[in-house]
Amino acid sequence: MNTSNTSGKQTNVEDQLSKTKLSHFAALLFSAGIPKLTLGIAILLSLISAMAGLVVPLVTGSMIDQFRLASINAAMVLKLVFFFILQAISSGVSYLLLAYVGSRIVSHLRKKLWKKTLALPVPFFDRHRSADLMSRVANDTNEIKLFITDHLIAFCSNLLTVISAVAILFYLDWQMTLIILLALPIGIAFLMPMGDKLYAISVNMQEQLAGLAATLSQVLGEIRLVKSSNSEWREMKNGESDIDGLYRFEMKEARINAVLTPLMTLIMIVLLVVIIGYGGVRVSSGALSTGALVSFILLLFQILFPFSQFAAFFSHLKKVMGATERLRLILEHPPETKTHVQLLPDKQQPMEFRSIRFGYQKEKPILLDVSFTIPHCKVTALVGPSGSGKTTIxxxxxxxYEPAEGTISWGDSAIGDFPLDAWRRKIGYVSQESPLMAGTIRDNIIYGREDEVSEEEIIEAARLAYAHDFIHALPGKYETEVGERGIRLSGGQRQRIAIARALLRKPDLLLLDEATASLDSDSEHEVQKALDYLMQDRTTLIIAHRLSTVVRADQIVVLEHGQVTGVGTHEELVHTHPSYKTWAHKQFQFDQFISMG
Structure with missing residues (x-):
């Protein structure tokens, strides 16, 4: 059994993430499975488009130098048209293939993230809001898709275009080409300092967007509580605060781009004016032909347009690096502990807690040296004040979670030695507010069963849970939609569906968090009958809040301040345990009051 504190491990994992580098982003793409053949074809077509674009200025310059009406023949015109069409078709098909590559990579990445998210331990979800994780899987991956489709391969193509164009320009006139190259270090000098700022803003924007999504998800998910509490104004302010925070980061990014984009445009315009002026002087002196100057200017545009896109590429690269950093938190976090021992738990064995110590925070322990035994095929009740550790057990x-110290065993083996899925398959859990998933009643009854379930099995489980009659009376019967979290059903109906689900799992170990505590007397009677059947021939552990539940238990474990202070039957504890006696007396008076009401 692992003896390190779970929450402490999580903090260390997050703190130890190194700063995201390009190598992390590249590893992320390769881990998602790149369709290499399609990508190779897309790159090839992109290069063909770039090369065709470079040939057009040379053909145009040649035409100008030989410009006589008689010299313009069909072959020359067809050659020019061919290169125009070749550039257009290769560019269009390349973009389509790149869109496929980007969507395919991101689709695989999202599946990988979703699979990894479901495999993460519960403490991870204690530390991160669900909407934040949703934002990482949906929004951050979309940034990667846009980068691949709109920027990454285009950058490679543009880089080849620039290098090739510069080589041709040197061939046409090396003196004017040197003037162009002087502009490159100037542009880079302005780009580099803004990169770190864009990176920091990108990370903060993604965090702020996730925070807004979390607020919206929480408020809309609990809209009835919001309205019944007259808290619309308060939640409006909370939402506006998140929106304002996102707006501030968007404006910071806009201010950088407002400087960066016009600056790059200004450099290009000044460069173009200088080249046209200097080129005119060269033409007038006879050092350069008119056609060569036109080719030079057209090629300059072939350089300036990609160069202007480099700024957009650089800006989006910083966004993607920020998104990659947020995704790494999920991908590099260790999943739930998997045992390498392939023991399968026996059907019926006693469970024993031996010197268990645990706390959600290392400095605030909840359980202190807890030891007790849960006999098999018996009912054990946990009682104690709030915060004593019942739900933690x-x-x-x-x-x-894993105990910081001590061992929980099933028979002669620690439960950590069993495969996690096999162990959880043994357990049936019914809580006070049994959660239901959006879908039909049938979907919720069979939820968690991996094999095929027959109609007869579903109906039998519903009958035993005293749920079949009310289900059959509904218009849609078993196909009735339960709504989000089962909101269309009453509390008693939800409980009986949860019991039917537990029956269908055929658990060996049953955990009941006082499943009748929040029900009215009629619903409680029906649910209790279902629970009585569910508990037959099963090891049952109940968190008890009512005396009627405790009296019927075979064994009672009293928890106080994270320690076991008494174990026995109701009669034994009434005579030997002062705190239990006081609690039982209060519960007896409360139950009498309820029955009179």
């Missing part, structure tokens, strides 16, 4: 049994 359930979480440790389900292996959402």
């Amino acid at each position: 359930f979480s440790l049994i389900e292996r959402f």
